[in-house]
Amino acid sequence: MDTPPGPFFHQWKNVSTLTLLCLSLCFCSCRSRPAAPRAPDHAFYYWRSVFSLTFLEKQSLQALHVNKLYVKFFDVAWDPATEQAKPIAILGIRDTSFYHFKVTPVVFITNETLLLIDTLSIAPLAASIVDLITQLQQRGHLPSPNEIQLDCDWTAATKDRYFALIRAVRGWLDTHQQKTCSLSATIRLYQCKYREKTGVPPVDKGLLMCYNMGRLKDPNARNSILDPDELNKYTSHLSSYPLTLDVAFPIFDWKVLFHDQKYAGLIEDLPASTLHNCPAVRIDKDNYYSFLRDTSLENYTFQAGDRLRDEQSDYAAVSDAAALISRQLKNPPSTVILYHLAPANLSKYSTHELENIFNRFD
């Protein structure tokens, strides 16, 4: 004869059921929350050929929580004498503050080099580039980089060679046990928009250069560094660009010289105050200056009739550009970079303003 369950059993059963029910409810109510997006790294481009930080630069980097520097290690240019590509402006290191940052070597390759190089020389060139980066890393006692960036304003004529060079660099990195080193390339805005023509470089990620978008050599242009109207023309396709994109914004300025209505070069160290105080200079509307007489200012000579276009990266424009880009990108960038680190550039902005630019993507 079966013994009916005692009161303890019923109690246990009730408790167990209740417990199970509660646990079920708990499990049901749990849902996986997406991990909070990681804030992008703050970075600067370092474009001078001797690495040596001033006190102002060190202070600013610290205040802005910058942990990454994109340092130009060298340029690759075409030497007409030897008819070969060769490195120029090789970085000299004079400062140990290198060690406080993640350093990404950047190599700038002139379009002319790609135009003139023999296709059979592309693979050896890739090897030379990686080798020289390694030599510089070793000289600077730096760890192997996590990322190497190539910078080239390639055109339709040089697309195939540039992409072949990128693939060769990747191959060389893989062969030399640097498989974890990612490869990135700078992308100009127009290359983003017209990617069917310009192609998409075979890299791990791109760096979208949100500057130098206007017509530098056009004597009627407004601001070739950063023009909101120009920027608007290029941003509608960003979300569909097939590469992950980091972004870079300008904090530099220059003056564009026109002689006889023709582009005659860039001037980078002529303060606006010098122009304003010079009686031979007429301040035209917008951002143009005209020389009324032959004049010498600083180390430059100007002829009567020459014109200067003052191009700035003012905070409001950069901030708006950052806001626009942040809305257009499919995914937030892993790094936001300012071009470029120099005392003259830093002194034009408050720390708060630079923070705001970075924070647009946080």
Place this chain on the structure above:
Amino acid sequence: MNWKIFLIVLINLLFIVFPYNIIGCGPTPDTYDEHTTFFHNDLPRSKAYRPFYFINDNFLYNPMARDTRADEFSEEWAGYCQHKVSAQQAYKFICTSDSSAIASVVAQLAKKQPNASTTRLYDNPMTSYLLQKKDTAALQYILFSKHAEVYRTVGDQSDPWTLPVRDSLAINQLIQEGLKGYFTTRNRFVKDRYAYQLMSLTFYNGRNSDCIWYGDSLLKYNPSTKALYSAALSYQAGSLLQQKRPMEAAYTYSRAFGISPVGSVKNYVSFSWIVHRHDPTERQKLLALCRNDREKADLLALLILGSNTPDGAALKEIYRLAPGAPVLEVLAVREVNKIEKFYLTPHLHKTPGGLTLYTSWDDEEDKKARPDKWLQEAKDLSAFYHSASLDSNISNKALFETAAAYLSYITRDYTQADAYLDRAVTLPASGILKDQQALTRLLIAINKTPSVDEAFESSILPSVQWLEKKAADDKGTTAYNEFSRTCSNWQQFYRNLMTEVLAKRYHQQGQVYKEALCIGNGERMNSQTGWNIYGYDPQQTKGFIHDSMSTADLLALDGLLQRPQKSPWDAWLCHHFVVTRDEIKTTIATAYIREYRFKEALSWLRKIKDPHQLELERNPFGDPIRDWQDTTYSFDKGSFDKITYISTMASLMDKARNKTAAATGLYKLATGYYNMTYYGRAWAVVKFYRPSLMGHEDMPETTAFEKEYYNCYTAEKYYKQAMDASHNRNFRARCLFMMAKCSQKQVKRGASESWDHFDKRFMYNKYFPQLSHEYGNTEFYKEAFNTCSYLRDFVRKNK
């Protein structure tokens, strides 16, 4: 689907959306062909200053200029070996052999009978020479330099992709060895080379004080080793700059520059980065550092080598300080080239006639003062160069006297120019300088002659033919400073003479046909040698005869071309004319058509042999409602030609004059006139090019033809006559609509008129009220209303 339109739109879209900086680059401008010049920049005897020939449009000279140190040092070694060894052999021995090969030679020195053939460098005469001389010092030094090479860049020989080894301890060890070598040997040649090595090693090792000290204490100047001394000074200058002593550094760079041209571009660039050229205080500080007049002269030369301002005063000062300085010649030529750029070119630009090959500055009040400044500079320098040519300290007197003559030509003092030139030709001169004298003589002759008549033409023909041959033979892409050339100096001179000098003289004389022939000859050199100056339009002669010559001028041109008996000058001028006879006949016919002289035009059209010149693409009497010149309609089926068109026009005009024309005939005549305007379908009978983007304020209307071409007055007149001659309401509506089209073309936007205001005037056509009021119920009106948006807009707005 109209595939033609589709393709046109597609192609245009591609050009619109394709960004400018992807489109392939055009030809590179020739940096030396940016102003009118007749003065060869390669006249200075020393070619070491070629990188510094005058270029206005560049801030800095090309920093990729080849480092010639190895070549210069090899020359010095060849001299050391008493020229029993060539510079190439010395280069091979020292620069391309490795240290073990040198060591094998050094090892022979210990033997009683050194044997070159047992060394690895047995085939180099330098091996035998040094072993015969038992020149231990030299060989030990060369071996030392091979060891040091690893730790420093040695110009082009280093692998640019391998960083120089900067082992400071190893370099210090080498410095010790170098010092030992320096103090051990008594061979001055070798001692100086050790000093050079020590300076470079200490520089690269950051021992700037030592580098400076070695330069002051160990290095001795020797005329036979100028290149080495100059290169060593560059290191000392670099060390001074590292020690933040910029004035001394700049001064030392200037010394290095003045002593030898080796590394001149690098020294110039380094100097330029330090100094503020136009700061008089700084200039005085720099001059105060100079120890003698020659150094002052070299420093001043560096200061003005990058200048594009008048530097006559500085040039005179350099001459006063050091009349024998080699740099004086290139400075003198630079000043002449500057005057060509800033005075001669704009002066020629303002002189009527010929072609303008180079842009000039805009006309602004203050700029008017500039030509006077440069003219005065030219006069001053002319006198100065002449006096310099009389100075016994000047070795190249012919250059200065020739320059004086040329500048007198520029200032239009032809008597003085001739006098200077007469003396210049008696002085010893190089071949290129003699050629320059001949060219200058020709320029003076052309400019001073009261008239270019047959006698004068005959007198200059041999000279011009000589110049032509020089241009044709000069393949001259002499690349100074790594800039590529697209045309040679002599090609420039020939082209400039024909198009900017001779052509303008003929223009002054009213001989436009000869002006055209000169322009054509200037262009001929372009097409014959395949030389293509950036921006120089090979179609400029055609453009000139199309748009700058009257009917009388064209007839004179054709008359000369077909004249069987010509003077030798005319025969030469005509022989190479770039425009064909058929093209000239077409142009004459066109000129007559423009004047509505159809019968005369027909006589010329019938002489044209090339049928393509006579084709018309569309029916010249077609009259669609819209001005779509490129659209083909059903009435465009078939072939059309100018002869039929113009003969029909001639016939219709006769009837119109005789008042025997029917309304339809008058309409056809009006349509024929309309279609030979800018808006018509047969504009090619009166023009050779029609830009499609000219707006209503862009039309030039300086001639009677242009007024008609852009305003359709005659067409409007005959449409009205056609309308008045008919009673058919539909036909009259059509006529009135065509009159409206003509009058629309006459509405021009004023310079300060807003677009809104202009649009209102443009839309309110003076004939539309009558058209809609009186003919609103005709079939044609309905067609026009449905087709012409202007009419629709007008009607809707005025309802």
